[in-house]
Amino acid sequence: MREIRYVDALNKAIREEMIRDGNIFLIGEDIGPLGGTFGVYKDLFREFGEKRVRQTPISESAIIGTAVGAAMTGLRPIAEIMYIDFITTAMDQVINQAAKLSFMSGGNVQMPLVIRTQQGPGTREAAQHSQNLEAWFVHTPGLKVVMPSSPYDAKGLLKSSIRDNSPVIFIEHRLLYFKKGSVPEGEWLVPLGEAEVKKEGNDITVVATSLMVHQALEAAEILSKEISVEVIDPRTLVPLDIEKVIASVKKTGRILILHEAPVRGGIGAEFVRQVTEKAFDYLDSPPRVLGGLNTPIPFSPPLENACVPQVEDIVGMVKEIVKEK
Amino acid sequence: MDINRERLIGMLKTMYKIRLFEERAKKLYKAGMMAGNFLGALHSYIGQEAIAVGACSCLKKDDYVVSTHRGHGHAIAKGGDIKRILAELQGKETGYSRGRGGSMHLFDLKIGLLGGNGIVGAGLPIAIGAAFSSQYKKTSQVTVCFFGDGAATQGTFHESLNIASLWKLPVVFICENNLYAVTTPASETIATPNVGERASAYGIPGKVIDGNDVLLVSATVEEAVKRTRTGKGPTLIECRTYRWDPHCFVITETRPKEEIEEWKAKDPIPRFERKLVEEKIINQEEIERMKSEVIKEMDAAEKFAQESPLPSVETFKEEVCAK
Numbered sequence: 001m002r003e004i005r006y007v008d009a010l011n012k013a014i015r016e017e018m019i020r021d022g023n024i025f026l027i028g029e030d031i032g033p034l035g036g037t038f039g040v041y042k043d044l045f046r047e048f049g050e051k052r053v054r055q056t057p058i059s060e061s062a063i064i065g066t067a068v069g070a071a072m073t074g075l076r077p078i079a080e081i082m083y084i085d086f087i088t089t090a091m092d093q094v095i096n097q098a099a100k101l102s103f104m105s106g107g108n109v110q111m112p113l114v115i116r117t118q119q120g121p122g123t124r125e126a127a128q129h130s131q132n133l134e135a136w137f138v139h140t141p142g143l144k145v146v147m148p149s150s151p152y153d154a155k156g157l158l159k160s161s162i163r164d165n166s167p168v169i170f171i172e173h174r175l176l177y178f179k180k181g182s183v184p185e186g187e188w189l190v191p192l193g194e195a196e197v198k199k200e201g202n203d204i205t206v207v208a209t210s211l212m213v214h215q216a217l218e219a220a221e222i223l224s225k226e227i228s229v230e231v232i233d234p235r236t237l238v239p240l241d242i243e244k245v246i247a248s249v250k251k252t253g254r255i256l257i258l259h260e261a262p263v264r265g266g267i268g269a270e271f272v273r274q275v276t277e278k279a280f281d282y283l284d285s286p287p288r289v290l291g292g293l294n295t296p297i298p299f300s301p302p303l304e305n306a307c308v309p310q311v312e313d314i315v316g317m318v319k320e321i322v323k324e325k
Numbered sequence: 326m327d328i329n330r331e332r333l334i335g336m337l338k339t340m341y342k343i344r345l346f347e348e349r350a351k352k353l354y355k356a357g358m359m360a361g362n363f364l365g366a367l368h369s370y371i372g373q374e375a376i377a378v379g380a381c382s383c384l385k386k387d388d389y390v391v392s393t394h395r396g397h398g399h400a401i402a403k404g405g406d407i408k409r410i411l412a413e414l415q416g417k418e419t420g421y422s423r424g425r426g427g428s429m430h431l432f433d434l435k436i437g438l439l440g441g442n443g444i445v446g447a448g449l450p451i452a453i454g455a456a457f458s459s460q461y462k463k464t465s466q467v468t469v470c471f472f473g474d475g476a477a478t479q480g481t482f483h484e485s486l487n488i489a490s491l492w493k494l495p496v497v498f499i500c501e502n503n504l505y506a507v508t509t510p511a512s513e514t515i516a517t518p519n520v521g522e523r524a525s526a527y528g529i530p531g532k533v534i535d536g537n538d539v540l541l542v543s544a545t546v547e548e549a550v551k552r553t554r555t556g557k558g559p560t561l562i563e564c565r566t567y568r569w570d571p572h573c574f575v576i577t578e579t580r581p582k583e584e585i586e587e588w589k590a591k592d593p594i595p596r597f598e599r600k601l602v603e604e605k606i607i608n609q610e611e612i613e614r615m616k617s618e619v620i621k622e623m624d625a626a627e628k629f630a631q632e633s634p635l636p637s638v639e640t641f642k643e644e645v646c647a648k
Contacts, residue, residue, distance in 0.1 A: 109434055
């Protein structure tokens with residue numbers, strides 16, 4: 001199978017879908033000749049023209065609002081928010097409009113809308129360009145939340161998101177854009193709501209999304225001689241395939257959830273709740289969450305690194321949990 | 326008057342429909358409240374009828390309307406079914422939004438009604454999207470975006486007018502300036518004397534007109550609709566008006582009595598009616614017949630709403646869990 005980069009997998013997904021369905025259009029900042037600040041839309045402007053690749057002023061409310069109005073009236077917009085941090089200026093349109101109008105209309109209107117964005121620390125861009133905000137959207141009924149960790153998932157999940165009739169917040173990771181992975185040719189999808197066991201193991205279940213999947217796999221590799229780690233990527237947080245996680249916990253008896261977002265009020269807590277409710281008797285040790293510190297992300301490299309789980313932190317925490325009785 | 330007789334009489338009838346609907350809705354709302362059944366906030370359109378009616382009289386069935394929290398008038402003027410509007414106000418399954426939205430959220434895609442909104446100013450970017458859709462699909466549909474003086478002070482106003490002008494979108498922005506954002510006078514919220522002149526900042530035509538003159542509203546919107554339907558881009562029209570009731574019925578009236586009376590004397594309905602009688606387009610007898618028809622319609626709507634079932638909790642839970 002050929003290896004392509006995450007960014008190119010996204011590009012292919014969008015291009016294929018745009019060829020398939022003329023109602024799909026792209027809207028966002030600097031998505032024209034530049035092809036988006038990270039190149040996800042490379043060459044699409046040249047191929048599809050400004051009718052379908054609509055570059056906007058810096059007006060996030062209008063970007064999402066235009067997508068909402070267009071989705072209600074029969075188009076299938078893909079709106080890009082350059083950094084997830086910038087979505088704050090469009091939150092009314094995301095939370096009160098996109099997430100709710102189909103519901104509030106009693107199903108009279110549909111909202112087939114994808115909001116693509118990227119997040120994460122690691123590029124020394126400080127606290128307004130480095131946040132992990134997935135929990136906000138998971139907490140808002142009416143939105144689906146997708147976080148692909150590999151080029152394969154990026155392509156398959158984006159295609160499913162585009163074909164979905166609900167609004168989807170599609171969260172990419174900046175540090176994954178240039179990572180390569182196997183992506184088969186041809187037509188296939190990754191359905192929303194299907195977790196994947198990225199590595200099988202027997203001693204502990206580690207749940208991770210996005211970039212953290214890679215850190216978890218690296219930690220599992222380091223630990224492989226002493227501890228058998230199972231790594232599960234839920235791939236989509238809404239809908240959530242909790243059954244696969246529960247099944248794994250029933251096998252391993254231990255669980256660690258990883259994310260870069262601050263632990264306080266983070267998505268890890270939701271896994272802990274569901275595992276505690278559904279598999280309490282199977283647990284050999286308390287479920288744990290390893291996440292970001294409860295602080296804005298600082299600029300300086302050592303400080304930034306200290307704010308999010310590093311591979312050695314994961315290794316340390318897994319060892320600690322497995323020792324617990 | 327260069328509008329045909331049928332349309333003029335239709336406009337008068339729709340104004341009565343809105344007026345009598347709002348009176349009926351208010352009566353039912355207050356009776357419900359007395360009985361301990363509080364049904365949200367109700368925002369009356371009484372006093373502003375000329376704007377919705379004048380504007381929507383220029384539209385086709387498939388043109389879009391983006392409405393506001395004060396949206397019953399827009400829904401009725403766009404051809405909404407009074408029975409389903411009243412049922413929605415009562416939280417019934419037969420309502421436009423099946424009891425999920427209520428008074429502020431009336432949707433009917435079949436007549437281009439893209440919903441009211443509980444968030445002041447949120448409709449403007451959505452209107453841009455609807456207009457973009459028509460441009461994209463090369464239909465000749467236009468979008469009319471209603472909003473108030475309160476929305477004119479939100480950031481979305483700027484973002485939307487800027488993009489609408491840049492992309493020459495088929496949209497007409499109608500600011501219903503009823504002089505108060507809830508209880509705060511427009512003079513304390515808007516830095517310049519009016520909203521309409523802001524159009525020049527976006528390179529589009531702007532008008533400030535008497536919003537209680539239905540013929541003037543319709544002539545002004547007609548011109549803007551024609552312009553935008555032929556690809557010449559948006560227009561901003563500020564209609565000066567006044568709502569007779571407080572912001573909603575849970576807010577205490579703070580406006581001066583004399584001011585309210587002064588505006589009631591400028592009631593858009595008798596003003597239009599007098600004109601139609603003078604021009605011999607309608608006579609008193611026909612007006613009385615029209616009113617009694619509208620009252621009958623209200624009675625039927627009230628009966629329909631009251632007899633309609635409330636939504637089923639079981640079905641609702643199933644629907645929610647399926648997602």
